[in-house]
Amino acid sequence: MNRAAAALSGIGAALLLAAVGLAVIDPAILHPFTPAAGGEQSNLDIGGPFTLTAADGRTVTDADFRGKWMLVYFGYTHCPDACPTALNNIANALDMLKERQKDMAPVFITVDPARDTPDVMGKYVGLFDKQITGLTGTQAQLDIAEQEYRVYAARHAEKNGGYSMDHSSIIYVMDKAGHFSTFIDGAASAEDIAARLRKLDS
Numbered sequence: 546m547n548r549a550a551a552a553l554s555g556i557g558a559a560l561l562l563a564a565v566g567l568a569v570i571d572p573a574i575l576h577p578f579t580p581a582a583g584g585e586q587s588n589l590d591i592g593g594p595f596t597l598t599a600a601d602g603r604t605v606t607d608a609d610f611r612g613k614w615m616l617v618y619f620g621y622t623h624c625p626d627a628c629p630t631a632l633n634n635i636a637n638a639l640d641m642l643k644e645r646q647k648d649m650a651p652v653f654i655t656v657d658p659a660r661d662t663p664d665v666m667g668k669y670v671g672l673f674d675k676q677i678t679g680l681t682g683t684q685a686q687l688d689i690a691e692q693e694y695r696v697y698a699a700r701h702a703e704k705n706g707g708y709s710m711d712h713s714s715i716i717y718v719m720d721k722a723g724h725f726s727t728f729i730d731g732a733a734s735a736e737d738i739a740a741r742l743r744k745l746d747s
Contacts, residue, residue, distance in 0.1 A: 591725035592617070592717060593693035597654065597680040600667025605680055607723055613650040614745055615719040618731065619696045619712060621657035622669040627714045627731060628653075629673075635716065636674035637735035642742060648721075649742065651677045656691065656698035656712050658684055718745070 592607070599605045607615075616635060620628035632653060639646045653670050655661035658681050661669075666679030681687070691698055697713040714731030716738070729741050 591694060591728075592719050592723065595654075595686070595690040595693060597682040597686055597690065598663050600663050600670070600679055602663055605678070607719075610650045610652070610719075611723060612721050613648055614721060614726075614742070615717075615723070616649060616651040616729075616742075617654065617694065617717040617719060618652070618715075619654050619656050619691065619694065619698065620714070621655050621710050621712070622661050622665055623657065623709065625709075631714060631716065631731045632670070632673040632677065634733065634735040634738055636677065638738035638742065639674060639676060641735065641739035645743070646676070649676070653677055653679045654687070654690055655679070655681045656687065656696070657710050658682060658687055718742075720745075 594607055596604060596606050618628075618631055618635070620631065622628070635651050639649060639651065642649065651674070653666070655666060661681050663679075663681055666681050670677040670679035682690075690696075694717055696715075697711070699711045701709045701711050703709060716729040716731055716733070718726045718729060718741075720726045726745065727741070729738055733741075
C-alpha cells in the first residue's frame, strides 16, 4: 500500500474532525528566508542549536544528529495536506536511497505544541517511517527553533472555534556538521527529493 494511503487512512478521521483549513502559505511572501529558485545552496545563516523533546520523553538537541544529513521539516499533526504529503515523500525518498538511507536523519518539528505532545508526535511520524524523529517542546523552545530556521508559523482561527496553523513548507538540509547546506521545497516529489539527496557529498 502507498505510504500516503496507509498513513492517511489511520489519521483521516482525526483530520476531518480537526476541520482545519489551508495550512501552508507561500514562504516567498511571508517567510523571512526566501530561497533562491531551484533550491541552490545558500550562504544564509539558517539553522542553529535547539533543545526539544522526542516521543519517548528524551531531551534531544541538534548535536544528537551530527554525522548525518539532517532533513528538517516544520509542521503539525493536524495539518490536512502539506505535512502528510511532505513526510510521505520524504519516507519514500529514503527508501529510494537504499544504502545511503542510513546517512539521513529526517526530523519533524511541530509548530503546534498545544496539541502535539510527545506521544502524539511519536504516533504520527510512525505512520510514515520509523526513521523520522518527531520533536516537540515548550512554546519558548519551539520559538527558538523556528527563529533559527527562519520558519513562518501562525495560528489561524476557524469558524468552528478551533484553529489551524499557517506555516512555511520547506525541507531544510543540514550537513553532517550541522550547517545549512540547501533546501528542498516541501511539495517536491519523492523522486525529486531522492535525486537532490543523492547529489550530497558523502
